[in-house]
Amino acid sequence: MxxxxxxxxxxxxxxxxxxxxxxxxxxxxxxxxxxxxxxxxxxxxxxxxxxxxxxxxxxxxxxxxxxxxxxxxxxxxxxxxxxxxxxxxxxxxxxxxxxxxxxxxxxxxxxxxxxxxxxxxxxxxxxxxxxxxxxxxxxxxxxxxxxxxxxxxxxxxxxxxxxxxxxAEYQPPIKRKLLPRVHDIVGKNSRKWLGIAPFAQHKGKTYPKDLMEKVVEALSENGKIKIILFGGGKSEKKQLKKWEDKYENCLSVVGKLSFAEELSLISNLDAMLSMDSGNAHLAAIYGIPVISLWGLTHPYTGFKAFNQPMENCILSDIDRYPMIPTSVYGKKIPEGYEDVMRSIPPDTVIKKILEVL
CATH class of the missing domain: 3.40.50.2000 (Glycogen Phosphorylase B;)
Structure with a gap:
């Protein structure tokens, strides 16, 4: 010792x-x-x-x-x-x-x-x-x-x-046993389980809704992936329900699970797509591969998910937006930087997810 x-x-x-x-x-x-x-x-x-x-x-x-x-x-x-x-x-x-x-x-x-x-x-x-x-x-x-x-x-x-x-001595815990309610909601199948947490506390680090939907649509059409959507709050729940209803291989768990049940589910994912936000860190606890999208913030601030490789961090175009990072938490949006995350093409996100899976 x-x-x-x-x-x-x-x-x-x-x-x-x-x-x-x-x-x-x-x-x-x-x-x-x-x-x-x-x-x-x-x-x-x-x-x-x-x-x-x-x-x-x-x-x-x-x-x-x-x-x-x-x-x-x-x-x-x-x-x-x-x-x-x-x-x-x-x-x-x-x-x-x-x-x-x-x-x-x-x-x-x-x-x-x-x-x-x-x-x-x-x-x-x-x-x-x-x-x-x-x-x-x-x-x-x-x-x-x-x-x-x-x-x-x-x-x-x-x-x-x-x-x-x-x-460096960290050892992720074993996957949590899926609680009965999680089984009831998510079901069982042989598809890869991909978590997507498309929201963040601040707009400056949230991928635009229309671009994220293109990612969801393409992955749903893949047929080999089950998309599990994470979020919280009434507006987020409403948005994710729309995607659940629209896309065949897509499921929203917002408001359906307790926090403990969500953790048991996250520990059994094959990968997580997240913003620079809490769900990235939850998945990292269990050693789940995390693909993270970065807007006005940047991994250099020290908030990259634990033990996740830099190549899984998809960054906005710093050549076009040289002031990145503009703040630690993504609160500060300089003039002309409102659409910074649109510099991340959906195809880039989809390619990285398929590569990780």
Whole structure:
């Protein structure tokens, strides 16, 4: 077993092993990127106890990890505001936390940092590389280079706490057994299962609907592929239902499955087509090949899905749109960059999918 640093030495005498609190709230993709890192951590240090502070919804993500539990952050209820965060800190202190790994570094976690400092509990935070990302995304004098991945930045926090890990040791979990409801909805056949998650939080990294439909149509006509559509929300559900009704080998699972059921399905896919968004990271946990489409963002920002090859990242035309990436999350759309993803031909996407399958 790897050896830790000073903090590890201070707490390893405990019968149950050191207890690490991991803070990562926010969006699904950010939380999903924690999973491979924690997997390596708990397999490198099998006596560790890990509590992940996050939304209750994300609990199924961590269910296959030994010695890892989720503590719900009810930030809109009992844990809201400074007083609520004080309550949360006391609750976590009573869980006998030894050290804290803050993988978020936002206002809420900084309030917790101050309280844990008062309790005398060591607290380390992620270095988000804000200056490097600003240099990468600025319009003038852009420093166009690959930055550290978010996974590496997460791992650095554990190293600072005395628990260095090697992400190259990650082993994806075995495919989840398909839950009965998934069988009922998806059925069984010999076709390749291709997941398609055509949406993203921001327009700047969402492939145009008409172009995506051309991809769906061509793959449906292939006859050897079952297309499974992922999304969420009323408008997305409505759109994917149209494609389900229109194309023979196409199925939308929006609103039909729980999150745990979706994960069991994703773990059994043959490939996933996704934007720079959460579903890419979910599939990567299980070692599923991910083909990702990139608009105003870029893999150089460090958000490429874990262990996925660069050649599976299909990029917009940077020669025509040299300001890419314009932001880390795709929020900033400069004038003239509204249709940047139209520079990715559907045929290019289809060819890559067939190559991967």
């Amino acid at each position: 790897a050896t830790g640093g000073s903090i590890y030495s201070q707490v390893q005498h405990k019968d149950k092993g050191p207890h690490i609190l991991v803070i990562r709230l926010s969006a699904m993709g950010d939380v999903a990127m924690v999973v491979p890192v924690l997997s390596v951590l708990v397999h490198t240090y099998p006596n560790l106890q890990v509590t992940v502070l996050t939304k209750a919804f994300f609990r199924p993500l961590f269910s296959f990890l030994p010695n890892v539990v989720v503590y719900e952050a009810d930030v809109k209820g009992v844990h809201s505001g400074v007083l609520g965060l004080g309550t949360l800190a006391r609750e976590l202190r009573d869980e006998e936390v030894d050290v804290v790994a803050d993988l978020h570094d936002v206002l809420r976690s900084n309030v917790l940092k101050s309280i844990f400092y008062f309790y005398g509990i060591p607290f380390k935070q992620i270095n988000k590389g804000r200056a490097e990302k600003k240099a990468l995304t600025r319009e003038n004098n852009k420093e166009f280079r690959q930055l550290k991945s978010t996974h590496e930045r997460y791992a650095e926090v554990f190293k600072e706490l005395g628990f260095p890990i090697d992400l």
